[in-house]
Amino acid sequence: MLWHRLPSFWSPRFDRHTGKAVAEIIDLMFPGDGLPGATSLSIPSRIVEMSDFHDLMAGGVAWLDEWAARQGAAGFLALDEGWKQKALEAASSSKDDVASRFVYSIRFYAGLMYYAEPAIKAAFPYTRAPQPQGFPDFANPPQ
Secondary structure (H helix, E strand, O other), X not given: OOHHHHHHHHOOOOOHHHHHHHHHHXXXXXXXXXXXXXXXXXXXXXXXXXXXXXHHHHHHHHHHHHHHHHOOOOOHHHOOHHHHHHHHXXXXXXXXXXXXXXXXXXXXXXXXXXXXOXXXXXXXXXXXXXXXXXXXHHOOOOO
């Protein structure tokens, strides 16, 4: 009776640390580079509010914290930007299903939200559908 509940005791739980790590990850993936960054568009907070995604976020951040500990850091958030990038690369190429699904899911949902923002869409002035001839007006050098 009690045994069926034991796995949940060992599972990582979504908490403030998880939310902060997710925000850092999204900021690394979508920094802006001349455009508004994901943080300024409130994308991390919108992702963190996705409660159906909390278990995967908690598991993914736990994996990143363990990876960081193996590198001698206190956790993922203690890493500098270069090491955080390496941690995300390791997670995305990991055979651990939770780690890889976490990175791909964060990138998918945050990217979907980021590129749907009017300020970001305006930076890419595609005027027609890409098919059947592609973007012929963007094939030539800038004038």
